[in-house]
Amino acid sequence: MTEAAKKETPKGLDQGIEVGASSLTGEKIEGVIKSVLDNETGARLKTYVDTCIHCGLCSEACHYYLSHDNDPRYSPVGKVKQTMWEMLRKKGKVSPEFIKKAAVISHTECNLCKRCAMYCPFGIDIAYIMSVVRRIIHRLGVTPLYIQDTAHSHAVTMNQMWVKGDEWPDTLQWQEEEAQDEIPCLRIPLDKEGADIMYSVIAPEPKFQAQLIYQAAVIMDVAGVNWTMPSGIGWDNSDMAMFTGDNELMGRIKRTHYETASRLKVKRIVMGECGHAFRSVYDMGNRWLGWREPPIPIVHAIDFYYELIKSGKIKIAKKYDQPVTLHDPCNVVRGGGLHEKARYVIRAICEELIEMHPNREHNYCCAAGGGVINCGPPYKMTRVHGNKIKAEQLFAAKAKGAKTLVTPCHNCHSGLEDIVHHYEVGLGLKFISDILYEVMEKP
Amino acid sequence: MHELYGLLTGPLAWAAFFVFIGGSLYRLATMLILVHKKEKFIFTYMSWKYSFRSIFHWIIPFATTNWKKHPVLTIVTFAFHICLFLTPLFLLAHIVLWDEAWHISWWSLPDSLADMMTLVVVGACVFYLIRRISLPEVQYVTSASDYVILLIVAAPFVTGFIAYHQWLNYPLFLNLHILSGEIMLVAIPFTRLSHMIFSPFTRAYMGSEFGAVRHAKDW
Structure with a gap:
């Protein structure tokens, strides 16, 4: 099989997985799995695996399971069986084919939404187990191509969408001008030190949903909020590295974000209507960096609108x-x-x-x-x-x-x-x- | 048969309780040491309030969404676990043994009730077995060990029931009952029956994360 892969370009659906897996050897797979399990996991994984009684009660929590007419391969525990249990049982001695399958299951058939954690009587965190699988996939270099590309973008530009250094302030100024047609004195204050709020967004907003920045600027302006946006890196709160298992990169991204807020001496970070970024800034990135809670209060847009409406500012x-x-x-x-x-x-x-x-x-x-x-x-x-x-x-x-x-x-x-x-x-x-x-x- | 009885109620009983208690403490201690060594942050997120909030919801029948979704399973599971604990602890014949050996005794269940409770445990084991075989989502994740632990749990109750009613060969079934009970005790810390030890902790941790960090319910 490896012979064939060498002779012709892999024809799989996903080049990230196919090309990545084509250079895998048994020793490499075993080494990485052992290294992740021994060095990066601990009591949680062990206790979860030992405690699971194989009752299948998590099944109905999962939309994939329900949507595939209760096909057990899509149940949360079914996905653990096809990935982590097998890696543990074979002590890492699994084939490149297995790794490809594990990459597809962990990356595309689980959203890490944690609904199953609410259905498991023992509160086993299956999404965490899937994250460990993704971490192994990452360290083996078999991550699906598109999401790996966004992770590369994070690594190079500190934003998810390859938005270039000058494109970002340019977009903000463009939206500011647009909004000034409606509210002539409206500003999108850049790098305003000591503002109350740093407003951060995900990179798809400047890339192709710039009207959301416009709307946010109008809301901020009308509510009379003392706010700012950073003109340089740190403006993007999104984080695909968190989902690819590239924890080191996740740490870099979140550190940049928090440090930007800290440099601007703002009291809080308010973020746009994004879920995964909230998870990253509020729950994951901070932990990786050693903060029990985010070093700067994180306010999601929902919370912020609630505040503005309740206080009568809007x-x-x-x-x-x-x-x-x-x-x-x-x-x-x-x-x-x-x-x-x-x-x-x-x-x-x-x-x-x-x-x-x-x-x-x-x-x-x-x-x-x-x-x-x-x-x-x-x-x-x-x-x-x-x-x-x-x-x-x-x-x-x-x-x-x-x-x-x-x-x-x-x-x-x-x-x-x-x-x-x-x-x-x-x-x-x-x-x-x-x-x-x-x-x-x-x- | 008599020597065997002596062995089973003497040295093997000691060994079984020793392994059960010692093993459970060992598993608990190694888990906590592992947390301390590698995932210390777990301690910082643990909250008494939210741990118990979560545990209480899950140990009350029908107090969670998933219990409500599976009414039959919920009734069977709760009945099973309650009977599994109470029957051996409050069986008159067991208390008599404690009294003879240690001069300690406590309240006991009427024999007829204990008999019923035994049947509940055995019936629940049959239910679990049928569920395992017939439900695709359970069958898919079932391994041989799942049947073995089911057998380990059912055996002391089946043999105890037969022995109590003095059916078949009484001395044989009495010995089998004692032996299977000892096997179960020994198995608890070292098989997935260890959910008895670990589940309060996994539940408490998830409850703490949901309560204190996520501000959401986990039931």
């Missing part, structure tokens, strides 16, 4: 009149408890909120997060077919009258767009800020 002129349904993103709801605040905001800006079921902590994942959508086009249908259950959930909300689907997370937004399109659900998609910007009182 007033609503006319509520959004179409009935909306709210998708609770895993990282800010199961990972940050912002579900009630999100509902407060939605009720303040919309006439009617129609709940989808299940909701809050129990909401089904979008199947895009956890780096899955970042694995790119080869896996688009993996996540679309893997989330039929989401389409059913959305259809049910639509049947009750919902017209617009609100989701305060970038990955969810893009993933749900594909779901809505493929299954012809017929719901419009919006961020909270899209609606807030539309309905708020402006000078």
Whole structure:
């Protein structure tokens, strides 16, 4: 098999996996697996594996399992069986073919959404086990190509989308000028030392959703917030390295982010409507850097809008009149408890909120997060077919009258767009800020 | 048969309790030492409040979403675990043995109730076996060891039931009962029956992460 791989260019779907796996040897695989298990894991992995009673009760937590007509290969524990159990049982002596399969399972058939942690009677953190698998895949160099490319972008530019040094302030100034047509004295203050808030976004915003920066600037301006954005690196709060298992790079990215805020002497970091970035800044990056909690308070957009509306800094002129349904993103709801605040905001800006079921902590994942959508086009249908259950959930909300689907997370937004399109659900998609910007009182 | 009885209730009983208690403490200690050595941060995230919040939800039948989704399993599981613990501890015949050996005794279950509870344990084991074989999501992750631990748990109850009713060969089944009970005790720390030792900790840790960091429910 390795012979064939040498003779011709690998023809697999994913060059990252195929090319990476073509240079693997048994010794290398065994060495890396042993090294990760011995040096990078401890009581958690061991206790989880020893405690799991193989009851299968985590199965129904997983949207992939539910969407594939309860195919046990897609259950959380089923995915652990096909990856970690096998690595442990064979003490790392697994084949390159096995590693390729493990890369696909851990990277594209699990969103690390942790819904299963709420269904396991023992509270076993299966997403953590999948992260360890991804870490092994990373150290073997078999990470899917597209997400590895974003990780490379982080490493080179400190942002996820290869946004060049001059493109960033240029985009901000462009949006500032655009917004000045609406509010003539509006500014996007760059590098303002001592501002109350540093506003950070993910790189896809300047890359292709610049209107979100515009909207944020208008919200900040109208609310009279003393805010700033950094003109140089550290402005991007996103973090694909966290999902590829490149923990060292995750540390670099988060350090840059926190240090930028610290250099600007701001009191808090407010971030846009992104879920994974919240996970990285609020929960993961800080731990890697040795902080129990983030060194600077992190405020997600939901929380920030809640604050602005509750304190009366933003007033609503006319509520959004179409009935909306709210998708609770895993990282800010199961990972940050912002579900009630999100509902407060939605009720303040919309006439009617129609709940989808299940909701809050129990909401089904979008199947895009956890780096899955970042694995790119080869896996688009993996996540679309893997989330039929989401389409059913959305259809049910639509049947009750919902017209617009609100989701305060970038990955969810893009993933749900594909779901809505493929299954012809017929719901419009919006961020909270899209609606807030539309309905708020402006000078 | 008599010498065997003496062996089983004498040195082997001592050995079984020693391995059970010692082994459990050993497993606990090695887990905590491993946490201390490699994942010390876990201690910093542990919260009494959220640990117990999580544990309480999960040890109450139907208090969690997943228990509600599986009503039959929930009833069987709770009945099984309650009977599994209480029957051997409060069986009159066992207390008599304690009394004879150590002059200590405590409240006992009426024999007829203990009999019923034994059947609950055995019935639950049959239920688990059928579940393992018939549900694809359980079958898929089942290995031989899962059947073995089921057998280890069922055996003392089956043999005890037969011995109590003096069916078949009483001395043989009495000895088998004692032997299988000792096997179960020894197996607890060193098989996945160790979930008895570890599950409060895994639950507590997840409860702490969900409560104190994630501000979300984990049930």
